Amino acid sequence: MGQSVPYSEIVWMKFEKEDYGTMSYKTSFNQEDFERVSLIRNRRRPLEDFAMPTLQPIRLDHKPISTKKYQDLQKALQWVPPIFHNFYTTLAHDGTACDLPED
Template sequence: METTDLKNFLSLIEGSSSPFLHRKKFESGNDFNISELVHVQVHADHPGKMFCKDTFNGDSEVLDLNRISRRSVIFPEEIPLIRVGPKPISDKKYEDLQKLMQWVPKMYDNFYQNLPQTGNNVIDG
């Protein structure tokens, strides 16, 4: 994946002009808990709706994320990127990676030697 593949989907639910809302209940009134789902489906003919199951049997529940508004909601033509370039790593992590270079094939040397660094020694996760 490239950094241009990573999009900031929060822009679709944040702000009063966003096209979607972060909902916590299905249309049936049951609580929506993403960690319990075993099946999620979206359909092109039902934009803004997710069809979810928390078991492998039975019918799907519908989560409607569409904003109900008197104003017309405009869906953005492009979803913004999370970041423009690669995420920098700490100096300490960079030093640790350089120590491991003896076990990395030589063809990857350029990549690991040119990693961007934050300039601090806190190891980031």
């Protein structure tokens, strides 16, 4: 039977690359040690056989951001490491685009 996890009481979650499939958590910031729980359901199956599913993109085209948001991002580039500048300067933008979520 699985371990019960008090998700609504968790204040700190930690996932480590070296400890794949395990979540460490605290239910109080004063708690000394993390509690651990395995997130892999079938414990009889070796970890090597576990494969992440291939995710499909939500959309194939890039949704443009508003020109105003694009301009704000360009002003903020002075604080962005140069290695990422190309991403921000090539963002699709449009004067009619809406930055609010669609209903």
